[in-house]
Amino acid sequence: MKRTTIENLNDYIGEKVLIKGWLHRVRKLKAITFLILRDRTGMVQCVVENSFMDISSIKLESVISIEGILKEGSNTLNPFEIMVQSLEIINEVHEELPIEINKKQLEVNLDTMLNNRVLSLRQEKKNSIFKIQGLIAQGFREFLINEGFTEIFTPKIVAEGAEGGTDMFEVKYFENKAYLAQSPQFYKQMMVGAGYERVFEVGAVYRAEQHNTNRHLNEYVSMDFEMGFIDNEEDIMIMEERLLKYILEKLEDQGEKHLKTLEISLPKINSNIPRLKFSEALEILRNEYSKTELEGDLDPEGEKLICKYAKEKLGSEFLFLTHYPRRKRPMYTMPCGEEETHSFDLLFRGLEITTGGQRIHNYAMLLENIRYKGLSPENYEGYTNTFKYGMPPHGGLAIGLERLTAQLLGLANVRETSLFPRDRTRLIP
Amino acid sequence: MKRTTIENLNDYIGEKVLIKGWLHRVRKLKAITFLILRDRTGMVQCVVENSFMDISSIKLESVISIEGILKEGSNTLNPFEIMVQSLEIINEVHEELPIEINKKQLEVNLDTMLNNRVLSLRQEKKNSIFKIQGLIAQGFREFLINEGFTEIFTPKIVAEGAEGGTDMFEVKYFENKAYLAQSPQFYKQMMVGAGYERVFEVGAVYRAEQHNTNRHLNEYVSMDFEMGFIDNEEDIMIMEERLLKYILEKLEDQGEKHLKTLEISLPKINSNIPRLKFSEALEILRNEYSKTELEGDLDPEGEKLICKYAKEKLGSEFLFLTHYPRRKRPMYTMPCGEEETHSFDLLFRGLEITTGGQRIHNYAMLLENIRYKGLSPENYEGYTNTFKYGMPPHGGLAIGLERLTAQLLGLANVRETSLFPRDRTRLIP
Numbered sequence: 001m002k003r004t005t006i007e008n009l010n011d012y013i014g015e016k017v018l019i020k021g022w023l024h025r026v027r028k029l030k031a032i033t034f035l036i037l038r039d040r041t042g043m044v045q046c047v048v049e050n051s052f053m054d055i056s057s058i059k060l061e062s063v064i065s066i067e068g069i070l071k072e073g074s075n076t077l078n079p080f081e082i083m084v085q086s087l088e089i090i091n092e093v094h095e096e097l098p099i100e101i102n103k104k105q106l107e108v109n110l111d112t113m114l115n116n117r118v119l120s121l122r123q124e125k126k127n128s129i130f131k132i133q134g135l136i137a138q139g140f141r142e143f144l145i146n147e148g149f150t151e152i153f154t155p156k157i158v159a160e161g162a163e164g165g166t167d168m169f170e171v172k173y174f175e176n177k178a179y180l181a182q183s184p185q186f187y188k189q190m191m192v193g194a195g196y197e198r199v200f201e202v203g204a205v206y207r208a209e210q211h212n213t214n215r216h217l218n219e220y221v222s223m224d225f226e227m228g229f230i231d232n233e234e235d236i237m238i239m240e241e242r243l244l245k246y247i248l249e250k251l252e253d254q255g256e257k258h259l260k261t262l263e264i265s266l267p268k269i270n271s272n273i274p275r276l277k278f279s280e281a282l283e284i285l286r287n288e289y290s291k292t293e294l295e296g297d298l299d300p301e302g303e304k305l306i307c308k309y310a311k312e313k314l315g316s317e318f319l320f321l322t323h324y325p326r327r328k329r330p331m332y333t334m335p336c337g338e339e340e341t342h343s344f345d346l347l348f349r350g351l352e353i354t355t356g357g358q359r360i361h362n363y364a365m366l367l368e369n370i371r372y373k374g375l376s377p378e379n380y381e382g383y384t385n386t387f388k389y390g391m392p393p394h395g396g397l398a399i400g401l402e403r404l405t406a407q408l409l410g411l412a413n414v415r416e417t418s419l420f421p422r423d424r425t426r427l428i429p
Numbered sequence: 430m431k432r433t434t435i436e437n438l439n440d441y442i443g444e445k446v447l448i449k450g451w452l453h454r455v456r457k458l459k460a461i462t463f464l465i466l467r468d469r470t471g472m473v474q475c476v477v478e479n480s481f482m483d484i485s486s487i488k489l490e491s492v493i494s495i496e497g498i499l500k501e502g503s504n505t506l507n508p509f510e511i512m513v514q515s516l517e518i519i520n521e522v523h524e525e526l527p528i529e530i531n532k533k534q535l536e537v538n539l540d541t542m543l544n545n546r547v548l549s550l551r552q553e554k555k556n557s558i559f560k561i562q563g564l565i566a567q568g569f570r571e572f573l574i575n576e577g578f579t580e581i582f583t584p585k586i587v588a589e590g591a592e593g594g595t596d597m598f599e600v601k602y603f604e605n606k607a608y609l610a611q612s613p614q615f616y617k618q619m620m621v622g623a624g625y626e627r628v629f630e631v632g633a634v635y636r637a638e639q640h641n642t643n644r645h646l647n648e649y650v651s652m653d654f655e656m657g658f659i660d661n662e663e664d665i666m667i668m669e670e671r672l673l674k675y676i677l678e679k680l681e682d683q684g685e686k687h688l689k690t691l692e693i694s695l696p697k698i699n700s701n702i703p704r705l706k707f708s709e710a711l712e713i714l715r716n717e718y719s720k721t722e723l724e725g726d727l728d729p730e731g732e733k734l735i736c737k738y739a740k741e742k743l744g745s746e747f748l749f750l751t752h753y754p755r756r757k758r759p760m761y762t763m764p765c766g767e768e769e770t771h772s773f774d775l776l777f778r779g780l781e782i783t784t785g786g787q788r789i790h791n792y793a794m795l796l797e798n799i800r801y802k803g804l805s806p807e808n809y810e811g812y813t814n815t816f817k818y819g820m821p822p823h824g825g826l827a828i829g830l831e832r833l834t835a836q837l838l839g840l841a842n843v844r845e846t847s848l849f850p851r852d853r854t855r856l857i858p
Contacts, residue, residue, distance in 0.1 A: 003658060005577070020658050020821070022624065022819050023819075038624070039626065040577065040579075040624060040625055040626035040627065040657075041577070061818050061819040062819050063819045063820065063821045090821060090822065091790055091791065091819055091820055091821060091822075092819075093817065093818050093819050094817070095817050095818070097818060117619070117623070118619050118620075118622050118623045118814075118815045118818070119623075119818055121620075121623035121624060121625075122623055122624040127623075127624055127625070130579065130581065130625070131579060133582075134579050134580035134581070137580055137582075138570070138574065138580065141567070141570075145567065148434070148469065148470070150469075150559065150560060150563050151563035151566055151567065152559065152563070152848060153562075153566075153633070153650045153830070153847075153848065154848055154849060155633075155648055155848075155849045155850075155851050156585070156633050156648065157598070157609075157635070157647075157648050157851050157856070158856070159856045159857050169586070169600055169601065169602065170600070170601045171598055171599070171600050171601075171609065172598065172599045172600075173598065173856060174637075174639075174853060176856060178856055180586075180600065187848070187849060190546070190547050190858070191547075191550075191848070193547050194546070194547045194548075194550035194551055194556075195451065195467070195469060195550060195551040195556055196469055196550075196556070196559070197468065197469035198469065203632065203633065204582070204584075204585050204632065204633065206586070208603070210603075218586075218602075219584055219585065219586050221582045228469075229432060229449050361520055362520065382857045382858035383858070385547075385858075386547045388522065388523070388524050389490050389522050389524070389526060389547070389548055390451055390452075390490040390491050390492045390520055390521075390522050391492065391520055392449070392492045392519060392520065393519065393520075401582070418582075419581060419582065419583055419584075419616070419620070420583055420584045420616060421584075422584050422586050424603060427586070427587070427588045427602060427605060427607055428588050428811045429619070429811035429812070429814075
């Protein structure tokens with residue numbers, strides 16, 4: 001007999017079915033026992049007569065298969081239930097479960113959750129986080145493919161860093177010293193110059209940052225795109241607005257069940273996301289919130305406050321900050337006058353989820369800016385050579401997948417949105 | 430005026446258009462000069478009157494924009510050409526190009542090609558390789574998403590190796606020693622057990638292998654899937670047949686232009702891919718090709734010969750070899766009797782492009798098999814704990830993206846199908 005997944009049971013009312021999954025819950029009454037079986041698509045209630053079999057001795061989370069008749073019958077899960085005719089244990093649990101995962105909430109602390117990751121991910125809310133995350137990544141790709149972007153895969157073992165060379169993990173590469181890439185920045189720019197014009201990559205990046213905050217991961221998934229023949233960074237921001245709109249619509253459409261499980265309603269992007277110059281944001285923080293110590297970049301509190309302002313005064317949960325100071329942006333950033341740059345961050349609910357901007361495409365200007373940042377052009381020849389042979393004006397951005405997931409789902413710690421997070425102290429599992 | 434990409438020019442015959450791209454070729458006649466402009470979508474011939482402008486002094490590959498009238502007129506590229514009214518140099522090339530890229534073939538050796546990667550990728554055949562590669566990766570995902578698989582992102586910085594712990598790159602992870610993942614094997618199995626049942630990942634993997642052959646990369650893209658509730662490895666092989674069929678159809682459909690540029694016709698998977706037991710393959714190699722020294726695994730010559738046999742005798746360019754010896758397969762492989770395993774390789778045109786099989790799902794059997802392989806279960810607790818709490822029967826496979834691309838496109842060296850290959854000696858660009 002062929003297995004039916006639980007989401008498809010509806011088509012088989014009155015028929016005999018075979019289902020397989022995990023034993024989620026058991027409730028024994030006098031004459032019958034109710035059990036709930038869970039598979040990747042949902043849960044279903046089954047009824048066993050105690051005279052037929054005593055299933056209360058089977059440990060929860062054992063893998064079982066059930067054959068029975070699917071009958072109409074209302075319960076909290078479905079308008080049907082299964083009258084069990086046979087039950088087979090496929091792989092039995094022998095030990096006590098270290099955590100309880102069949103409740104509406106998983107009531108354990110973060111460390112316990114991550115130490116028991118395989119079990120905690122079976123809890124329905126935790127499970128839904130990564131179904132949503134998969135949809136976000138797919139939405140990112142689908143939208144860009146429709147816009148003529150080419151998917152690329154660039155190396156994560158690199159000889160030089162894109163962001164100035166600090167906070168890199170060192171790799172022993174045969175006789176040589178190499179590093180793990182902090183971003184695909186150089187390579188995606190090079191691919192624009194290689195004639196693809198529009199490229200994207202979804203891949204791991206690495207930051208050897210010492211701090212261990214709820215917003216940092218040492219390994220995370222970066223969703224990058226880069227595009228040529230732009231006028232300026234505004235083209236990138238417009239592309240991102242449309243991209244986010246597409247992703248949100250995809251989540252509404254294909255992630256409905258999981259958003260409901262997570263009790264989440266998504267933000268709307270109805271019209272343009274408001275833009276503030278970075279210097280204007282500092283002004284607002286000074287005047288409205290008496291926050292005077294900022295310079296060059298916002299701190300976490302500054303990000304929260306300016307997002308509060310955007311929500312209350314500008315009616316948006318998203319906010320573009322533009323024209324970041326030149327001395328705070330990497331060497332590839334296109335300057336805008338002496339002090340500013342053609343760059344932006346996108347903040348969402350108090351957190352930066354995107355950094356982007358226009359890049360320098362002129363060879364001489366690039367060398368000059370590398371020196372302006374106190375770096376040596378000789379160390380970047382593999383990259384800078386590209387600019388000798390016809391590089392179009394271009395720009396791009398990077399969105400942190402885990403951060404975007406966390407902010408959309410209202411999760412306070414970004415570790416919740418990484419299957420197996422790597423942080424200052426965590427390497428296992 | 431808004432830029433039109435070259436592939437869309439057809440809609441604007443008789444109108445004024447703006448195009449942007451690279452100066453591909455120039456041919457000066459007495460009164461007029463022909464130039465070919467190239468953008469990400471194609472090439473178009475443009476005509477400039479010499480009395481208007483002398484463009485023969487502009488170096489090839491300069492980035493330019495052209496406004497002009499699109500007129501019908503036949504040439505080798507299109508049934509139209511552009512009568513140039515104005516031409517602007519956006520970013521000029523000043524140096525001599527190190528390689529010539531506007532010919533039908535790129536006539537340089539592999540090292541020169543890779544050293545000048547950004548330029549060599551502009552050559553039309555080289556360019557098309559990675560358009561095809563993008564489509565392969567997308568086809569892999571699309572098919573699996575339709576089959577109920579969830580996309581996952583698992584860490585590449587790991588504490589322990591899945592394939593026995595040799596050939597791993599070492600990473601300095603703060604105070605600790607860590608490694609780059611050789612495969613997402615443990616994690617994808619764990620995700621099956623975490624209730625997702627069916628998962629896939631497209632991501633980088635790392636092999637610190639010393640040999641520097643035309644079939645090895647030290648960093649490559651692995652397309653992995655893993656699925657639960659299987660009967661045995663045959664379920665995985667059937668899924669792969671359908672997957673490959675889907676990918677090939679997608680390439681025919683969406684990659685037509687690039688296949689034509691590459692002068693490639695794709696193989697057909699009409700019916701089932703033939704299966705041979707590994708022991709049968711050895712027998713055939715002994716009897717038909719007098720190849721007697723093999724044991725445990727095929728060598729490159731063995732792979733080529735058995736593929737020759739499959740093509741001539743079994744009528745297929747693809748061949749599944751099954752039941753590999755237990756002592757040659759990793760500890761997670763499901764044994765089949767004392768000597769063999771429920772595992773397989775897929776060979777295609779003389780090269781292994783997939784390794785897969787059923788995995789052990791029973792906790793006690795897994796510990797026993799880890800010891801059988803001479804390893805210590807204590808070193809794998811983060812992984813083995815998963816099997817205590819209800820793991821379904823499961824299996825999966827990994828396809829090397831670069832190898833599949835190379836074999837489909839008839840490229841002899843896998844480096845041709847990696848944008849920026851990492852091998853024994855190459856770290857730059």
